Amino acid sequence: MLVLIDNANLYEIEELYNSYPYDGVTTNPTILRNEHQDPLKLLKSIRELLPSDSQLHAQVISDTTEGIIEEAHFMLDAISPDLFIKIPVSAEGLRAIHKLKQEGVNITATAIYTAMQAFMAGKAGARYAAPYVNRLDNMGADGVQVATDIHNMFRVHNMESDVLAASFKNSQQILELCKNGVGAVTAAPDVLRQLIKHDATFTAEENFEKDYYSLIEEVKGIHLKRDDK
């Protein structure tokens, strides 16, 4: 399962990448607005910061097929030809997905709230379909179930699409999707940090360190670490 960062803050992205080899970055207009800077320059900087095998996903704003296609071409030229173009699933969006796929463009169908939307996006040629897990939960639906249903439909129908689940509030939602085999998730930095955090691990590490130094204090002249005296 790929794990991506749903954020556009260069400091956050660099910090997260320094601690773990993530698989890429996803953005949307709201995420870009939070950074209060030229979005195109920022997306270029993110692309330059990321390792070459990491994905970058950026979203179009236009809501007509022609507008979406024009915007996609502009972003691919300006940012990178391997950019994943995020397109919200609407009738116009699906038409754009179909046309751009024929040009070989990587597409992530986004703002997905039903399994059927994802299926149609996959059929139109989207490489990824992004259901909004936590937003679905907040609507009284079951976001993990919708994402899992999409994953299962893609596999049953032998489609070349994967789920890129988005919108998470906690690590439990991600764990469930991981157990269910979905292809990818993208989450905000605070949720990503929770994926590896456990106070008991921290306490265990502290106790092991204490016991080690108490041992070398007790038995003089032994050491496991090069710098122990």
Ligand code: G3P
């Ligand atoms: O990429 C979509 C995602 O950013 C939505 O997340 O937390 O705004 O529901 P959220």
